[in-house]
Amino acid sequence: xxxxxxxxxxxxxxxxxxxxxxxxxxxxxxxxxxxxxxxxxxxxxxxxxxxxxxxxxxxxxxxxxxxxxxxxxxxxxxxxxxxxxxxxxxxxxxxxxxxxxxxxxxxxxxxxxxxxxxxxxxxxxxxxxxxxxxxxxxxxxxxxxxxxxxxxxxxxxxxxxxxxxxxxxxxxxxxxxxxxxxxxxxxxxxxxxxxxxxxxxxxxxxxxxxxxxxxxxxxxxxxxxxxxxxxxxxxxxxxxxxxxxxxxxxxxxxxxxxxxxxxxxxxxxxxxxxxxxxxxxxxxxxxxxxxxxxxxxxxxxxxxxxxxxxxxxxxxxxxxxxxxxxxxxxxxxxxxxxxxxxxxxxxxxxxxxxxxxxxxxxxxxxxxxxxxxxxxxxxxxxxxxxxxxxxxxxxxxxxxxxxxxxxxxxxxxxxxxxxxxxxxxxxxxxxxxxxxxxxxxxxxxxxxxxxxxxxx
Ligand code: SAH
Ligand code: SF4
Numbered sequence: 001x002x003x004x005x006x007x008x009x010x011x012x013x014x015x016x017x018x019x020x021x022x023x024x025x026x027x028x029x030x031x032x033x034x035x036x037x038x039x040x041x042x043x044x045x046x047x048x049x050x051x052x053x054x055x056x057x058x059x060x061x062x063x064x065x066x067x068x069x070x071x072x073x074x075x076x077x078x079x080x081x082x083x084x085x086x087x088x089x090x091x092x093x094x095x096x097x098x099x100x101x102x103x104x105x106x107x108x109x110x111x112x113x114x115x116x117x118x119x120x121x122x123x124x125x126x127x128x129x130x131x132x133x134x135x136x137x138x139x140x141x142x143x144x145x146x147x148x149x150x151x152x153x154x155x156x157x158x159x160x161x162x163x164x165x166x167x168x169x170x171x172x173x174x175x176x177x178x179x180x181x182x183x184x185x186x187x188x189x190x191x192x193x194x195x196x197x198x199x200x201x202x203x204x205x206x207x208x209x210x211x212x213x214x215x216x217x218x219x220x221x222x223x224x225x226x227x228x229x230x231x232x233x234x235x236x237x238x239x240x241x242x243x244x245x246x247x248x249x250x251x252x253x254x255x256x257x258x259x260x261x262x263x264x265x266x267x268x269x270x271x272x273x274x275x276x277x278x279x280x281x282x283x284x285x286x287x288x289x290x291x292x293x294x295x296x297x298x299x300x301x302x303x304x305x306x307x308x309x310x311x312x313x314x315x316x317x318x319x320x321x322x323x324x325x326x327x328x329x330x331x332x333x334x335x336x337x338x339x340x341x342x343x344x345x346x347x348x349x350x351x352x353x354x355x356x357x358x359x360x361x362x363x364x365x366x367x368x369x370x371x372x373x374x375x376x377x378x379x380x381x382x383x384x385x386x387x388x389x390x391x392x393x394x395x396x397x398x399x400x401x402x403x404x405x406x407x408x409x410x411x412x413x414x415x416x417x418x419x420x421x422x423x424x425x426x427x428x429x430x431x432x433x434x435x436x437x438x439x440x441x442x443x444x445x446x447x448x449x450x451x452x453x454x455x456x
Contacts, residue, residue: 001138001140001187002033002034002035002068003138004138004139004140004187005033005067005068005091005094005140006031006033007138008094009031009033009067009094009097012094012095012097012098013029013031013097013098013101015098016098016101016102018101024052024055025055027055027062028061028062028063029062029063029064029065029101030052030055030062030063030064030065031064031065031066031067031097032045032048032049032052032064032065032066032067032068033067033068034066034067034068034069034070034071035068035069035070036068036069036070036072036073036153036157036326036327037069037152037153037154037326038321038322038324038326039324039325039326040324041070042070045066045068045070046070046081046082049064049066049082049085050082052064052084053082053083053084056084057084063086063087063101063104063105064084064085064086064087065085065086065087065088065089065097065100065101066078066082066085066087066088066089067088067089067090067091067093067094067097068090068091069091069153069154069157069158070157071088071089071090071091071114072090072091072092072114072116072157072158073153073156073157073327073328074088075088075090075112075114076088076112078112079110079112085110086104086109086110086111087100087101087104087110087111087112087113088111088112088113088114089111089112089113089114090113090114090115090116090157091116091143091157091158091159092115092116092117092159093113093114093115096113100113116159119162120143120162120163120164132179132180132181133180133418134179134180134181134418135180135181135182135183135373135374135375135376135418135419136181136182136183136184136185136373136375137176137181137183137184137185138184138185138187139169139172139173139176139184139185139186139187140164140187140188141163141164141169141186141187141188141191141194141206142161142162142163142164142187142188142189142191142194143158143159143161143162143164143188144158144159144160144161144162144189145158145160145161145189145190146160146161146193147189147190147225147263147265148263148330149252149262149263149264150261150262150263150329150330150331150334151262151292151295151323151326151329151330151331152326152329153326153327153328153329154189156327156328156329158189161189161190161193161197162197162198163188163194163195163196163197163198163200165200166195166200166201166205166206166209169186169206169210170209170210170213173210173213173216174213177213177214177215177216178215180418180419181216181419182215182216182217182218182373182419182421183216183217183218183219183220183244183373184210184216184218184219184220185219185220185221185222186206186207186210186219186220186221186222187221187222188221188223189223189225190223190224190225190228191203191221191222191223191224192224192225192228192229192230192233193225193228194206202230202232203221203233204230204232204233204235204236204240207219207221207236207240207243208236208240210242211240211241211242211243216242217242217373217421217443218242218244218373218397219240219242219243219244220243220244220246220399222248223248223250224247224248224249225250226249226250226251226264226266226270226271226274227264227265227266229249229274231277234274234277234278234281235281237278237281237282237285238281238282244397244398244399245282245284245285245286245397245398246285246286246287246288246316246397246398246399247278247285247286247287247288248288248289248290249271249274249275249287249288249289250289250290250291251268251271251289251290251291251309251313252264252290252291252292252295253291253292253295253298253302253305253306254268254302254305254306254307254308254309254310255268255298255301255302255303255305255306256268256269256305257302258295258297258298258302261295261296261297261331261334262292262295262331263330268305268309272309272312272313275287275313284398285398286316286317286361286398286399286400287313287315287316288315288316288317288318288319288399289313289315289318289319290318290319290320290321291306291310291318291319291320291321291350292320292321292322292323293306293320293321293322293323293343293346293347293350294322294323294338294342294343294346294347295323295331295338296323296331296334296335296336296337296338297334297335297336298323298338298346303346303349306350307349307350307353310350310353310354310357311353314357314360314361315354315357315358316357316358316361316398316399316400317354317358317399318350318354318358320347320350320351320354321347322340322343322344322347323338323343325337355431358431358432359429359430359431362400362429362430362431362434363429365400365426365429365434366426366427366428366429367425367426368425368426369423369424369425369426369439370396370397370400370402370423370424370425370426370434370436371396371397371421371422371423371424371442372394372395372396372402372421372422372424372436373394373395373419373420373421374392374393374394374417374418374419374420374421374422375393375394375395375418376392376393376418377390377391377392377393378391378392378393378403390405390406391403391404391405391406392404392405392406392417394422394424396434400433400434401432401433401434402424402426402433402434402435402436403433403434403435403436404424404435404436404437404438406438417441420441420442420443421441421442421443422438422439422440422441422442423438423439423440423441423442424436424437424438424439425437425439
């Protein structure tokens with residue numbers, strides 16, 4: 001979500017002639033977009049912002065702004081804590097950012113804008129039609145959240161749930177496709193409740209409309225709240241051709257007692273029934289999840305229920321977090337906090353267990369043929385290596401990272417295959433990625449302009 005917001009921030013500032021740079025030293029404006037979901041993310045943001053004081057000292061005209069959830073949460077306190085900051089803007093102020101920057105440029109003033117509006121913040125029309133060289137993109141379909149899970153800060157820093165108009169979403173995706181994007185991930189805190197409050201279309205209906213967009217090859221979405229995962233959405237994995245075979249379905253804990261304290265409104269049993277149904281409808285679907293360890297009052301027996309659930313589901317991948325108190329979140333006042341050491345220990349045990357399943361599932365793919373959408377150069381091998389090979393990275397429909405190489409004399413590919421769907425044969429499996437041999441192009445890229453610069 002923050003990646004999407006950062007893109008909107010960059011687009012808004014382009015109108016003021018600010019362009020992205022990868023160097024802090026040469027920047028005239030630094031915007032730090034923050035996340036408040038866990039204490040660690042917040043600490044990281046403050047420590048990074050603190051280091052920016054040295055840059056301001058060297059270059060007094062440098063403008064430094066802090067946006068996002070931590071800015072929303074802490075407001076004007078931040079100006080006191082960080083005297084080198086010019087601007088603090090909250091999650092609903094992104095549209096007003098260019099205006100604030102212009103004022104700071106002119107008046108050299110300091111501004112705090114954490115006003116939250118009832119109205120939805122609409123960005124779609126600012127999307128560029130110019131080729132970006134990017135094959136994948138996020139698209140926010142709704143903002144905020146009404147669920148109030150007791151550990152979570154989101155409803156306080158992002159506001160109440162609001163869904164965007166389907167027409168604007170479709171228009172934005174069409175524009176992205178014109179700029180070369182081939183895969184979109186539709187974003188919301190709980191996409192299952194998309195459009196319900198505003199009586200727009202349902203989420204499966206939005207998926208059907210998205211599926212019709214010419215030139216778009218793949219659709220993903222996140223996040224789906226287990227309590228609202230409907231039969232229609234489960235059926236979408238069979239009926240909607242472009243929908244990738246992957247669902248992120250955060251369970252948070254395997255203990256019914258803790259689920260209740262978290263206010264998650266489903267049980268371990270109802271969750272497992274939905275997993276069974278998903279696998280019945282789409283046998284090779286990949287299922288991933290989020291888990292919090294060390295929620296207040298979590299006993300060893302509760303934690304063992306989580307480990308047991310992981311063994312039952314055999315997730316394709318897991319994102320696990322140590323519980324941390326968040327401002328305003330109800331659980332911050334819950335008794336029986338778990339010690340840091342216990343949380344570390346539980347996280348370690350959970351990671352070890354999941355590592356086994358992730359590797360097992362990856363190994364099972366060796367020898368199989370998979371379709372992957374090429375996203376860019378492989379992380380480890382950015383340039384041409386000694387054997388004059390290009391190393392590329394793409395993802396399977398099930399969201400597994402696949403790296404492969406292409407020799408310079410391999411004429412079966414375009415010079416740069418970003419955005420192409422290709423068939424590969426999986427040769428090796430690692431914990432976090434697969435290695436493959438390309439077999440054939442399944443679909444040619446439709447003129448991604450950023451290509452030449454990539455190949456240069
Ligand atoms: N809307 C999504 C979650 C968004 S937050 C959902 O309901 O699934 C992403 C993840 O951060 C959560 O799933 C949870 O696992 C984790 N998280 C949220 N608050 C947390 C906290 N206070 N401490 C630790 N992890 C937390
Ligand atoms: Fe937070 Fe729960 Fe909303 Fe997810 S559904 S954003 S965890 S309150």
